[in-house]
Amino acid sequence: MRRSAWITILGAVAAQAAVVSTAQAGPSDAVLVGVVRDASTGEGIEGALVIVTGEKIQGERTMTTNVSGLYRIPNLPPGTYDVTVFAKDYGAGNKRTGLQLRAGVTIRVDVSLVRSGAREVIEVSVPAPTVDVGSSATGLSVDREMAQRVPIAIPTGKGAANRSFEAIAEATPGARNDTYGTSIAGTTSPENKYYVDGLSVNDPGFGLNGTGLSMEFLEEVRIEAGGYMPEHGRSTGGVINAVTKSGSNQFHGNVWAYYTPGQLEGRREIARREGDAIVTERNLNWIGDAGFDLGGRLIKDKLWFYGGVSIARTVYDLTSSWNRVALDPGGNALIDPETKFTVTERIAGTTQRFKAQGTTVQAIGKLTYSPNKRNTLELLAIYAPSLSGGNGTFGMNAQTGQPEVLNLVGDYGALARKYRDNSTDLQFKWNWRDDEGKWNFDTILGWHHQLNQRNAVDGSRVGDTTGLAGTPSVVYRQTNNFYGADGSLLEPGMPGYREVHSLTDLTPMPSGAPAGACDPMMYGYTDPTTMDAQTRSVICPIRQWTSGGPGLLYDRRLDRLQAREIVTRLARGAGHHVIKFGVDFEYTQYNSNRGYSGNQIYRESTNGTNFADFRMYSFLSGPDDANVIRNLNWNVMSTTIGGFIQDSWSIMDKVTLNAGLRYDAQHLFSGDRSLAMALPNQFSPRVGLIWDPTYSGKAKLFVNYARFYQSVPLNLADRAGTGEPGLQSFHNAVGPGACNDPLAPGANEPGGACTTDANRIPIGGPADPDQRWALASAGKTPIDPRLKPQSSDEIVAGGEYEIITDTRLGVQYTHRWLHRAIEDMSRDEAATYFIGNPGYGVAKDFPKAKRVYDAATLFIEKRFAKHWMITGSYTLSWLRGNLAGLFRPETGQLDPNTTSDFDLISLLENRSGYLPGDTRHSFKIFAAGEIVLGNGQFLRLGGAFRARSGGPTNFLASHVLYGFDESFILPRGTGERLPWNFSIDPTIGYTKILRKDLRLTISMDVFNVANFQQILAIDERYTFDEVNPIKGGTSADLANATTTGGTPITVNPNFGNPTLYQQPRQFRFGVRLSF
């Protein structure tokens, strides 16, 4: 009887347990704070002993309360904990069990004690609060449980084969996949900050995730979408923190294997195109991964270890075939009346099969050492090598996770490359805390290293003079011409008559094909738009073909050295304070050695009379005195020093005020070691207010303002900050001794037909100091002296309520807008460029860079308890502006802060509107449950459901200087919206407990079970012609629009046709043995 009364009291106390503030210690560790009070007087009890034990810490952590009864136990790895409190005259002890601590949260557990002489320890099970009443951060936490039970990471795409943590981040409300990762809160993926255990693993060159660690090695992934505190900085996107597993006193481990066979793939919708003689189909062959991990103790309560290895492999089939123009019995080309495409027929015996494949190995090791109560030391090492391409296969693009080629229009040695992409991470962490729990120091030293190599498939590398690396790449692209200068129709043999190349001119026909199947023959062709009757002869036309070497090769080595010291001080004064300050130093280095195979890419002119030095690193040292740079090797670097101070002030335990300031200064240095760009004075204020209207930790209302500054990746210091000098000359391809085949023996050697000045066509005018060379690019791009760093501002507000135990319902509103952007610009139509802030300083007459994101989210989250969990969200959002972020989604151009978005004044019209990431509605539901079958058996059920409304599309044309798709004929986003798309990804599994602590799980995930084949992208190229933007135009204006030359526009026959469909249905089978 007496005991139950106690429990009643403690039950009331438990309700006071509340999560407080994100003023966490380490970036991934949790903190437990609270006050021990006398239940009758409410006074704090001084000298009470608080003991924390748990699987994830060595021994126990103890703390005595201070004069006000306050205790604070920092640096608790995410996990489940027990807390026991002893106080003189207050019985034998009070124990809270089952406190679940998630990464990075500070949980507050207040304890009220009743004076008694009891002799036994009172034990109460406490569900940890779900409403974080001290934090205004938005985002999502995905723990191991959820990641294993719900098929979040789709098997294709970046980091999908090994289910990397960045693929998981897509589950965050409002997040979506983009070309290079996961976009959060309307930003682009390179804007995110990626951490593994607090170690920054962003690619120093491009900002992408540099270490795509598998979810298998992680305890939890925490995605902070917005509203985060000053300790996080250097990012205008989200903060994605992977928390690795740790060892413990018990031995635990897993062995797993997952397999996605291509044979079970659903039917793939093929995007139809106006025909080329080569058609390539891409199908998944298989994706799989297998691995194991193990954690345990080396010295009980002192030294723990954790380690694991995984291997993942992706294989695609690329099947290409030759196709010829289909003719009717009258010898006229057949035109599909519906699509206006030329009908083609497959030539038997021409099918060629290739594979695109890549293999990634990941190894992780971690040691945790706690010599005494005051110190914890941790050493983390990750090594992740990755290989793809070569030996008759194509490579995988490490930045996108897709095969490197779409259509096999070229020689294998020219299109395929061999890639090596390694990442290495090493981190040392030291935590020191004083006995009273007032001071806490965290020291973090880390090193992230990347090696990214693109070599020729024969193994030759950048700078080699033999093999494919010593062979230039040649792009053939002769076009049709059936019209004379006066517009008259030309016949074969007449001057000016020209056809595209026949495939057999460029490559031998596969041996199995009937002889002569592609031999030229005269046939009639009626142009479906002009209805002109042309005479053609090429029956296997090819518009573009690449021969010779592989073009750009590189050897990039990137390093990121980090040192961080964070001090946390617990204080009291009108409530409780958690004051935290620290300094954060980063040095990044990017050694980029790149070059074009055989020094250059030759590109045929459209009329076939010459070859241009399309890409060649070179510079002039005197009039027409060209110096070719075989491989351009720059070593650029950056330093960033920053500091922050923040206070999480709990006022009367009802309202929490989070306030702080962060300062960063980044300096980038050129390849010649001189300063390339200075970005000082990045002051980021952050203020948040959280109020718990229930006064019991069950609800909160919050509002937060923050400014975020973006760290500039080193690609800018490498390309714009140091210079990529390039020249062009044009080699005559007509007549005896001409450069008609750059791949002919000796043609590309010194004095050869393609390097001799005699064959260089004079291009200079009377006033040009150089008569045979044109400058393509020179040295450094100057910087606006008034340049300010790129930054965003954000306001988030919302509320949450714990509707039932373990379950919270919430609503959030996010308004985030770009404050300033850094971009390169030209005020004189590409004659000179500078880097500045569009709309400010030198670039004051450019429009300001705009990106405004508004999102309202409704979400529910129930963590896994009582055999089931659910996380669901609906987001209504708008994304408007004229700059998507650090890459250009329309073209995939990844040149952070130097995209072509603001380059020319003539390109700027019509650029404001709905950005590519604009998705009005987005639903995401992730659920999992298990049915107890008895006898140690469980049936696991779950799945993911996503629904998203379609994005905007555009009417694009070519620009005279910048080429295709750079001119917005109509304002951005005026095209028809893409359709909604849905995917349902159920999972079913079975778990059997074989014996104590040993369980076997088999599972089957089905992605896109209904095999929806909805359109994800369409061809937005309205025309290949050069057309200037029609200011504020509508689709009605298109009919009267003309090219810059004043002629009518030829509409691209593929305009509006689908270019990308949803991934077809895929099955993933998994088996896991865990103990």
Place this chain on the structure above:
Amino acid sequence: MQPSKRPFLRALVPGALLLVAGSSCKQPTMNCTTAHLYYAAKYELTSGNPDSPCAQQKGDILGMQTYFATGGINGTAKFDEPTAAIRPQYAGLLVVEAQEYPVEVPGFTGEKGVEHWPNAVGDFESGFPDGEDLCHVPELVSKFTRPELPAIADDPMTPDVDETAEATPPVAVSYEWTDARWLNTPDAQGTQFEANLKFTQDDCTAEFHVVAVSPAVLCVTDDDCTLTGNGINPDFAVECDNSIDDPLNPDVADDPMTPEDETVDFGLCILAKPIPSYE
């Protein structure tokens, strides 16, 4: 030292580190360079007989280029050791005339060296602009004699056409540019130019003060010089000078056969003020 003070001292470390790391807030200065597109230059006579034939030039189109010394890092250029070249269109056309002459011109082989006769080349004093954002080249000189263009006889194979042409005497020109300076800022990357020019043709010498802007824009009125997208930095103070004639874009005379007045007096957009010439 009491143990309780140690944490406090350690807490000072972050602040101290921040102080140590204080560094530059200024952006780097750019390398000296000329612009790469043509310049429209105004020639103002400063010395010489205003009636002499060589003093008649009111301006010209100038082509310029910047070259860099070899021997930089890893086989690249030394971007801080630039050299400038200036090539007036007037001199270039003398060479073109010989190149395009229907018959071979004795003493003019058409080799690469001939192509470069009109280039005046000189080294920049420094790789970086001075305190006034100016980059200086003390002297650039080009001197050449375009040989005589021989007389052409009628081609008996083409009875309908008379190809007869008289010989054109040789022309000796010399351009001596001194105190050449370019404005070099992110906003004007060598696009404003000023220099003194001693021009000699055969036995006639005149001296000019030259101011030029890049790119060269053809104009009829001042408004043509401030059109958006014409390539001239919109902040520059520019005006149309109709007295300068570009022989490649000659003025249009009135057609007496039509009632309309077709006259167009083309000029070039030039800087309205000495450099730096800003609105």
